[in-house]
Amino acid sequence: MNNDLARNIIRFVILVLLQVVIFMDMIPDWKYISIFIYPLIIILASFKYSNSLLLLIAFAMGLIIDFTDNSPGVHAGALVMMAFSRPLILSLFEPTGGYLLNKIPTVSNYGLVWFAKYASLMMLVHLLTYFSLESFSFVYFVTIISKTIGSFLVSMIFIFIYQFIFVPKE
C-alpha cells in the first residue's frame, strides 16, 4: 500500500511537471491544439480507490494546473467531471472476466484496443467539459468542437507514449 501511495505521488508530480513545463511553457500555442497529459492521473488510477477519493484527487490536480494556467476552475471542473464519469465508462467496456483489483487500467494489463476505447472516451469527456467551461457560452460551439478534436488527437498520442516511457506497474 505504501508502495502504491509513493508511486501515485511520483506520478502526480511527473504529470504536473510535464504539463506545466513542457506542454504549457515550452510548446507554442496552436489555435486548435492543446496537449493534455495530466488527466492520466485519473485514467491510470487504481481500482482500489473509492469514487470520492478519485474526485478529490481530480480536484487537487485540476486546481494545481489552474494555478499555473490563470484559469481558475476550468481544468479542475473538467477533471472532476472525468473522474465522476469513470465508473460509468469502465462499466461500458468491462471485459468478460471483470476488472482485477490489483491491475491498473493500462495497455499492458487490458490490451491496446481496450485501453484506446477507455482512454478516448475519458479524454473526450474531459476536453468537451474543458473547452465548454473555458468559453462558458455556446456561441463558440464550432470552436469548442474544433479544439476538442484537435487536442484529442494529439493528447492521445502523448497518453500512449507516456505508458511506454514510464511503464506504470500493477
Added chain:
Amino acid sequence: MRSPFQYFKGNSFLLFFVLETICLFLVVGYNKSQKEIFINSTNIFTGKIHEKTSEFSNYISLSALADKLSVQNAELRKQLIELETRMHQDSNFVIDSFVELDSTKIYEFLPVKIINNSVNKIYNTFTINKGKKDGIQYKQGVIGNNGVYGIVIRIGNHYSVAMSILNPEMKVSGMIQGRNYIGSINWDGDVTHVKMNDVPKHAIFEKGDTIITSGYSSIFPKGLHVGVIDTFWIESGRNFYVIDVKLGEDLSKMTYAYVVNHKSKEEQLSIEAGENE
C-alpha cells in the same frame, strides 16, 4: 474480480456536486469580476516555474532576441539623429510624430519580462515578472516595441497577470494615424488581427494606413503603434466601418515588454517640490 460499481459510495455524487459547484464559481468569478482571486499565476511558486522555463526557452532563442534588440536599437538611433538634426535646423521645432506626449501627463516605462503567455484561449492572459513590490498597479497598460500587449488585471507581490489584447473583454481606443478618425479596438478571435469599429461612413482612409492609440484613456499614451489596416467594409444598414487591423507584432512570441505608468504633471511637480524641502 469485482465491478467498479461495488465501490460506488452514495455520497460521491454529493461530493461531485460540491466540487463542480466550487469550480463553476471560480470560472464565473474570474471572468466576470476583476477582484483578486487567489488562484492565478501571480503566486510565487508557479511564478518561479514559469520564470525558469521562460529563461530556458529564451536561452535557446537568444540570438534571435539579440537580433531583434539590435534592429530596435538601430531604429531608435535613427530616430534620435533625425530629431537632433531637426532640432538644430528649426528653432520652433515641436515633437509631432512618434509618441505624441500630452503636456499634462508624464509617462514612465518599466521594463518587464513576459514569463507565461497564452494566445489560443478565448480569454487570453499573460504573466509578467514584476508585481506590487516593483510598483505595478491595477489597470496599467503593457506595451511592446511594436504594439499594445494588454492591461494589468491581477497583481501579486512579485508577479502580475495582464489581460492580453487577444481577449474579448479588452477595449482600446484607436486612431487612424494622420487622419484623426477615432474608433474602438476589440478582438474577435483571430490571433493576428483585431477589429476597429465606430469609424464613420464618411471617413477617408486606405489599406495600409497605420492604427495608433488615441490616448483618450490614461492607460496608453497617445501614438503607440497598434497595427496596419488590412481590409475594411460597412455592414449593410450601418453607418460605421468595420476595419480589420493586422497587429504589428506576433503576440505568441512576445518576451520583453514595458508597463506604462502615467503621472499627472501637477502630481510630479508636487512630489519634486516635496523632495526639495
